[in-house]
Amino acid sequence: MANKIFADATAALDGLLFDGMTICAGGFGLCGVPERLIDAILASGVKNLTVVSNNCGIDGVGLGKLLRSRQISKVIASYVGENKEFERQYLAGEIEVEFCPQGTLAERCRAGGAGIPGFYTKTGVGTLVAEGKELKEFDGQTYVLERGIVADLSIVKGWKADESGNLVFRKTARNFNQPMATASKMTVAEVEEIVPIGSLDADAIHVPSVYIKRLISGAPYDKQIEFRTTRARETA
Numbered sequence: 706m707a708n709k710i711f712a713d714a715t716a717a718l719d720g721l722l723f724d725g726m727t728i729c730a731g732g733f734g735l736c737g738v739p740e741r742l743i744d745a746i747l748a749s750g751v752k753n754l755t756v757v758s759n760n761c762g763i764d765g766v767g768l769g770k771l772l773r774s775r776q777i778s779k780v781i782a783s784y785v786g787e788n789k790e791f792e793r794q795y796l797a798g799e800i801e802v803e804f805c806p807q808g809t810l811a812e813r814c815r816a817g818g819a820g821i822p823g824f825y826t827k828t829g830v831g832t833l834v835a836e837g838k839e840l841k842e843f844d845g846q847t848y849v850l851e852r853g854i855v856a857d858l859s860i861v862k863g864w865k866a867d868e869s870g871n872l873v874f875r876k877t878a879r880n881f882n883q884p885m886a887t888a889s890k891m892t893v894a895e896v897e898e899i900v901p902i903g904s905l906d907a908d909a910i911h912v913p914s915v916y917i918k919r920l921i922s923g924a925p926y927d928k929q930i931e932f933r934t935t936r937a938r939e940t941a
Contacts, residue, residue, distance in 0.1 A: 709868075709869070709870045709914075709917060709918065709919055709920045710868065710899065710920050710921070710922075711919055711920065711921050712921070713741070713745075713921060714741040714742045714744065714745035714895065714921055714923070715745045715748065715749075716921075717742070717745075717893050717895075717919040717920070717921050718742065718745050718746065718749070718893060718919075721857075721858055721891055721893070722746065722749050722751040722858075723751065723857075724751055724752050724753050725753045725754075725755075726751070726754060726755070726856075726857040726858060727754075727755040727756075727757065727856040727857050727858075728746075728754055728755070728756050728757065728856055728857065728858045728859070728860060729757045729758070729814060729854065729856040729858070729859040729860070729885040729888050729889050730743070730756055730757065730758040730768060730859075730860050730861075730885070731758075731859070731860065731861035731862055731881050731882030731883075731885045731886065732758065732759065732760075732762075732767065732768075732862065732878075732881060732882065733759055733760075733877055733878065733880035733881050733882075734759075734760065734877075734931055735762075735763070735766065735767065735929040735930070735931050736876075736877040736878045736880070737861075737862045737863075737874060737875075737877070737878025737879070737880070737881070737882045738762065738766075738767040738768075738862055738929075739860040739861055739862040739894075739895050739923075740767065740862070740895075740923065740926065741895045741921065741923040742860040742893060742895055742921075743767060743768060743770060743771065743860070744770070746771060746776070746860075747770050747771055747774055747776070750776070751776060752775070752776045752778075753776075753778045754771065754776055754777045754778060754779075755777075755778065755779040755780075755781065756768060756771070756777050756779070756780050756781070756782075757780075757781045757782075757810075757814070757854055757856060757885070757888075758780070758781075758782050758881070759782060759783055759784060759807065759810065759811075759880070759881045760782055760783070760784045760785060760787070760788075761777075761780055761782055761785050761788055761791050762788060763787045763788055763931060764788055764789055764790050766929060769788055769790065769791070772788065772790050772791055772794065772800075773790055775799075777800065778800060778801060779800065779801040779802070779803070780800065780801070780802050780803070781803040781805055781810070781854070782802070782803075782804065782805065782810070783804065783805050783806060783807035783809075783810045784807065785802070785804075787931065804834070805834070806828045806829055806834060808828060809826055809828050809829065809834075809851055810881075811880075811881060811884050812824065812826070812851070812884075813851055813852065813853055813854045813888075814853075814854050814881070814884040814885050814887070814888040815884040815887070815888070816853035816854075817853035817854040817855040817856075817887075817888040817889075818855075818884060818886075818887025818888040818889075818916075819853075819887070821853050822852065822853050823850050823851060823852045823853060824850070824851055824853070825841055825843065825848035825849065825850055825851075826848060826849060826851055827846060827847070827848055827849075828849075829849050830847050830848065830849050831847075834849070835849040838850055838851070853888075854888050855888060855889060855890065856888060856889040856890070857889060857890055857891070858889055858890070858891050858892075858893065859885050859886055859887075859888060859889035859891070859892040859893070860892075860893055860894075860895075861882045861885055861886045861892065861893075861894045861895075861912075862878065862882060862894070862895050862896070862923070863878075863882065863894050863895070863896040863897070863911075863912075864878065864896065864897055864898070865896055865897065865898045865899075865900055865905065866894060866896040866898075866899050866900070866917070866920055867899070867900050867901065867902045867903070867904055867905050867914075868899060868900075868901060868902050869902050869914040870894070870914035870916075870917030870918075870920050871905055871910045871912070871913055871914045871917075872886065872894055872896070872910070872911055872912040872914075872917060873905055873909060873910065873911055874911050874912075879911060882912075883911050883912055886912045886916050886917070887912070887916050891918050891919075892916050892917055892918055892919075893917075893918065893919040893920070893921075894912075894917050894919070894920050894921075895920075895921045895922070895923035896920065896921075896922060896923065897922070897923065897924045897926065898922065898924065899920065899922050
């Protein structure tokens with residue numbers, strides 16, 4: 706078995722990055738964001754990126770860093786509402802945005818990883834989402850054809866991995882990381898902890914090692930909170 710473990714994110718991405726590439730980035734809000742790999746992409750200076758992600762981080766956090774550095778030219782996402790720089794670039798015509806319903810986006814990535822080039826869904830029929838796409842009738846209902854996504858690179862964040870690359874996610878961080886881990890020609894994962902082979906329950910593996918080509922330990926991580934809401938303590 707080839708050694709998949711690299712010293713850091715820069716080493717793990719060596720030879721993989723190029724201008725104009727498409728990157729699938731895992732994460733849901735600020736959960737499960739591959740922070741170390743994003744920082745390495747930022748430092749590399751690679752540009753004209755198409756990024757596929759549920760959301761594009763917030764200002765200065767996660768993929769928001771690559772927006773600020775103007776390394777992203779197109780985003781395929783389902784939610785971008787908490788990023789003012791994204792809003793500014795979009796309204797100024799400086800970035801291309803392809804909005805995709807959240808479930809459809811997850812399925813496009815899953816389908817790409819399963820070798821399925823396209824699928825039909827009712828979601829988006831009769832809206833701007835369906836414009837320019839093939840429509841087809843099934844059992845008297847109209848469906849729109851959506852294409853599977855296969856990126857040049859996937860970057861994902863896991864909770865634990867064994868030394869062979871089997872991945873386990875924790876709670877909400879599993880959203881989008883799991884399908885995106887399969888939806889590319891090369892997947893690089895960062896995790897909080899790498900454990901010996903045999904340490905993980907074989908029935909609890911979320912992404913098998915065959916999909917993970919390179920792996921780093923990114924710990925320690927700081928807990929990011931998107932909206933901090935507090936209230937004054939009640940007096941006795």
